[in-house]
Each structure stands twice: as C-alpha cells, then as structure tokens.
C-alpha cells in the first residue's frame with residue numbers, strides 16, 4: 320500500500336488529500352477562497368498566495384485527520400508545480416518542500432493539467448480502463464478557468480495536443496459573461512443557475528471556429544477553440560438592448576441571455592470534441608476541469624457520445640481544483656522512480672508545457 324499526500328495551490332483553492340495506490344481517495348480537503356476574491360471580480364494572485372499561507376496548516380490537518388493517518392504513514396508527497404498563478408503555486412510548493420524535509424519523504428512536482436485528466440478516473444471503477452488496451456485512444460477535453468484543450472492519449476503512454484483555445488478559456492468566458500451580466504464570481508456555476516429556466520434559443524450567439532456560420536474552417540483551427548467572440552457578441556447584445564450600466568436586467572431576459580450564452584459555449588465544446596472523437600476513432604472520451612461540472616455540457620455529451628465510446632465525466636468534486644487528482648497522479652511519479660523523489664531544487668511554472676506523454680496511461684505497456 321502506498322499513501323501519497325497531494326497538495327494543490329495553483330489558483331484559489333488550498334487543498335490537501337491522501338490517496339491510496341493512486342485510486343482510493345482517503346480524504347480530499349479543499350479550502351476555497353472564492354468569497355475573498357469575489358469582491359474583486361476575479362482571482363487576485365497576491366491575495367491568493369496570502370490566503371494559501373494561512374490555510375495550509377489547517378487544510379493539511381483536516382486531510383490527515385479525515386484519512387485517519389499521520390505524516391509518518393505517508394510514503395510520498397506530490398505538489399502542483401504548474402501551470403497556474405506563480406505567487407499561489409510558490410506557497411504550495413514551499414509548504415510541500417518544508418513538509419518533505421521535516422518528515423524525510425520523497426517529493427514530486429506534478430502537472431496540474433495532467434492532474435485534471437487523472438481526476439476523471441477517481442472515485443469509480445473507470446480506473447480499470449487505463450489498463451485496457453481497447454479503451455485507447457482516449458481523448459481528454461480539459462475545460463477550466465485556465466485551459467480549454469483536447470489531448471489525445473495513446474495506449475503506449477504517448478500523448479498529443481490536438482488543439483487549444485486561441486484566446487479565452489471556456490471557464491474564463493463564462494466568468495467574463497457573468498461579470499457583464501453582473502452576476503458575480505465565479506461565473507460558471509452562477510451562469511448555470513441563472514440559465515435554469517431561460518430560453519437558450521432566444522439569442523443566437525456565434526460558435527467560433529466550428530464552421531457553423533458557413534465560414535470555411537482552416538485545418539490549423541480544426542481542433543482549436545475561441546471564445547472571446549461570444550463574449551463580444553454578448554456585449555453588443557447588451558448594448559443593443561439598451562441596458563444602462565447601473566440598470567438591473569429583468570429576470571426572464573437575464574435567464575435567456577445566460578442560457579443562450581452557456582449554450583453557445585457548450586455547443587462549441589461538444590462539436591469540437593465530437594469531431595475529434597470521429598476523426599481519431601476515439602474509444603474513451605474524458606471531460607475534466609471546472610467547466611466539466613456544467614450540467615448542460617454533461618447532458619449534451621451523454622446524449623451525443625455513441626454507446627461504443629466510454630464516456631468519463633469527472634465527478635464534480637474532482638472537476639474543480641482539488642488535491643486528490645494531484646495525490647492520485649503523484650502515485651505514478653512515485654512508482655516510476657521507486658520513491659526517490661524529485662529533490663528540493665524544483666521551481667513552479669506558470670504556463671502549460673507541451674505534453675507528449677501521460678504517466679498514468681497504458682501503465683503496463
């Protein structure tokens with residue numbers, strides 16, 4: 320039995336988790352800072368760092384207590400190294416280094432993006448698919464506040480990015496739209512709630528880079544995303560509706576705007592993912608990251624993905640930022656070097672590097 324302590328601080332969630340053998344989540348403690356950032360309409364990096372600094376000792380305590388273990392029982396520590404907000408990441412990385420030194424544990428720097436994908440395998444038997452050659456190629460749709468990307472995973476562990484967003488991420492677009500509609504932060508969950516009884520067909524927002532408007536789609540953008548045009552279109556719509564800055568939007572109109580906007584974002588995500596599923600004869604489609612919590616996206620994927628394709632929708636608790644996905648992925652780092660660890664010299668990184676291999680895929684190949 321191998322117990323990995325996962326630590327996550329890439330954005331506005333301070334999280335610690337204890338995961339057994341990469342599969343069983345013994346605890347997943349998350350302290351959200353949403354209330355602290357809401358007043359600013361988005362995450363303020365320095366504020367996030369300060370919040371992490373005060374939250375980590377009690378979040379760690381909660382994770383160990385819930386798992387009913389002590390630091391002595393932990394075999395290794397995995398911490399989010401990037402991508403993310405540097406001031407926020409530095410707090411988690413430094414906290415993890417201190418813990419690892421103090422308790423003599425191997426420490427691993429883990430990629431947050433790969434962690435999100437791994438999160439889709441937590442909390443169910445879907446984990447078994449990883450070792451099933453017939454479940455490949457897999458396609459991961461990673462949709463969060465920072466990423467919108469399609470990654471193809473092969474049975475031999477190789478991976479390839481098919482496309483990214485060329486401007487805003489899907490979650491970022493929902494957050495910005497919520498701000499325009501004066502709904503608050505974070506936008507995704509509030510937009511979903513506001514869209515509840517709205518008419519998603521009332522406003523026909525654009526579906527950029529899908530070829531939907533009859534515009535030819537260049538090969539290089541076949542799997543790329545773009546969301547900033549939908550946001551601009553919402554801005555123009557609000558201007559046309561002649562709603563003044565300080566004026567409240569009438570509830571039905573607000574619901575229709577939110578529903579139509581959300582529909583445009585979801586439609587683009589589903590079209591792009593389904594195109595890649597067909598083009599690459601994908602056997603397993605994974606949806607991960609904060610936006611994968613979205614009920615409308617989950618419904619559309621469930622309805623449209625053929626029954627011959629495994630559909631893995633990450634559990635909501637493992638969609639948004641958490642440390643279970645980091646502890647789970649950390650297990651594969653630990654196994655790969657027999658618990659030696661990355662040492663204490665590594666730094667945090669802000670941007671997503673090119674991913675060419677996924678540690679947890681095709682483990683027995």
Ligand code: KG4
Nearest residue numbers: 463464465490505507508609610613639640
């Ligand atoms: O994965 P995550 O917690 O953090 C990043 O790594 O970015 O994702 C946060 C994003 C935010 O943009 C938030 O608005 C969005 O996920 N989100 C949602 C929902 N819940 C969170 N978007 C749509 N529908 C939701 N239910």
Ligand code: ZN
Nearest residue numbers: 435463639640
């Ligand atoms: Zn994230």
